[in-house]
Amino acid sequence: MDFSFTAEQQAIRAAIEKICARFPDDYWLAKDKAGGFPHDFHKAFAQDGWLGIAMPQTYGGAGLGITEAAVMMQAVSESGAGLSGASALHMNIFGLNPVVVFGTDEQKKRMLPPLIAGED
Numbered sequence: 001m002d003f004s005f006t007a008e009q010q011a012i013r014a015a016i017e018k019i020c021a022r023f024p025d026d027y028w029l030a031k032d033k034a035g036g037f038p039h040d041f042h043k044a045f046a047q048d049g050w051l052g053i054a055m056p057q058t059y060g061g062a063g064l065g066i067t068e069a070a071v072m073m074q075a076v077s078e079s080g081a082g083l084s085g086a087s088a089l090h091m092n093i094f095g096l097n098p099v100v101v102f103g104t105d106e107q108k109k110r111m112l113p114p115l116i117a118g119e120d
Contacts, residue, residue: 020079046118051092059112
């Protein structure tokens, strides 16, 4: 079995690494000391459409899968963002997967677009 990244997964990693590079270690040190939520980090991912990586395209997502979302989160965790950055994004990426899979159309219309846009 080949566990190497596909070309698409490598492109995801590269794009995520580029975003994470805009938030150096001193940014994360300040956030850790203050205990604040990294709103600008979260906003950068929302603006670039990454909060919807595993959400259906119908609702504004990328329509990719959980594997691609895990690749994204691994890249975030490996950057200076570490667990603080991953935790800031985790709920948006994985939290509403039950709604994506089992939710009604009304629930999806109400919950997914604002989450993907970083508004909720």
